[in-house]
Structures are given as structure tokens and as C-alpha cells.
Amino acid sequence: MTEENIAFIKKTFEETIPLHKFIGIKIEVLEKNYAKVSVPFKKELVGDFRNNRWHGGIIATVMDSVGGLLGGVHFTSLEDKLATIDLRVDYLKGAKAETVIVEGKIVRLGNRILVTKMKAFQNEILIAEGKGVYNFIRMDKKMD
Structure with missing residues (x-):
């Protein structure tokens, strides 16, 4: 990957996709088979208003985006073309009103299927982990 x-x-992911722009997602690390993003806490992302905690669906969305x-x-x-086939998220701890970091890595990239594993953290504490399966169609058949 070139600079x-x-x-x-990075520009496409952070600025062109309206949801990503709204939640403030930022790419921290991007490599061939690994990515790390951060999302700052915003009151619009609260799911549990009694405890001021993140909505679990937002965390799942960020994992899917990674x-x-x-x-x-x-x-x-x-x-x-890339489309989600399946996304599984296990929530391990409620997410406080702080930045969430999500890391993802490729488990398998085949001719038509991509499998990834993701982990969400707050202050280096694991709060959720998940797995994503995607339909991946290359229109140009050249392989990298």
C-alpha cells in the first residue's frame, strides 16, 4: 500500500461516508491485514441514558466498519463490492462515556469471502469482541 x-x-472512510463523519471515526493504524480506529464519545451515541453508556449497536457498527x-x-x-454477510458481537463490559478503540485483523481473504476478527477497547480494557464475514467481489480479477 502506498502512502x-x-x-x-483514510479520506474516504472518515469523510465521505456520512455515518463515519457523524460519529467521528478516525483511522489510527492501517496496514494490509490490520486496522485500528478510534471513536470519541458523543452524547448522541448513548444507549443507556441512566448510566451514560454507549449504545451497543454503535459499537457493532464500528466493528462492522473496521x-x-x-x-x-x-x-x-x-x-x-463488499457486503456484510454475518456479524457477531459479544459485549463483555458496558462502554463508559469515553473513547472507544476498535482493532481488526483479517482471518481469511478468499476469492469471494472475507473473514475478520475485531476487538473493542476502552483504556486498554476489552469491552467487546466480534467476527465479521463479508461477500467480497473483485470486478478486476487481478490479485494483490
Whole structure:
């Protein structure tokens, strides 16, 4: 991956996708098979208003987005397609009103299926872990 490619992916991921822009997701690390993002706490992301905790669906959404980001790194053209087949999230601890960090890695990238594992943290404490399975269609058949 060139610096130019990373800059393009980062700008697209953070600024072009409206939901990502709204929640304030930022790419911290982007490599061929690993990504790390951060999302600052915002009151609009609260699910448990009594305890001021994150909505679990937002955490799942960020995990799904990280899985998609990992697939996007392997696109061979802007016409490639990526769609979530399955997403599983295990919530281990309630997320406080603090930044959430999500890390993801590729478990398997085949001709049509991408499998990723993700972990969500707050202050280095694991709060959720998950697995994403994606349908990955390359329109340009060149492989990286």
C-alpha cells in the first residue's frame, strides 16, 4: 500500500461516508491485514441514558466498519463490492462515556469471502469482541 492509497482510503472512510463523519471515526493504524480506529464519545451515541453508556449497536457498527475497511485495503478497483454477510458481537463490559478503540485483523481473504476478527477497547480494557464475514467481489480479477 502506498502512502497515496492510505490517504485516499483514510479520506474516504472518515469523510465521505456520512455515518463515519457523524460519529467521528478516525483511522489510527492501517496496514494490509490490520486496522485500528478510534471513536470519541458523543452524547448522541448513548444507549443507556441512566448510566451514560454507549449504545451497543454503535459499537457493532464500528466493528462492522473496521471489517469493511480491511476489505477495502484489498480492492483492485473502485468497482469492487463488499457486503456484510454475518456479524457477531459479544459485549463483555458496558462502554463508559469515553473513547472507544476498535482493532481488526483479517482471518481469511478468499476469492469471494472475507473473514475478520475485531476487538473493542476502552483504556486498554476489552469491552467487546466480534467476527465479521463479508461477500467480497473483485470486478478486476487481478490479485494483490
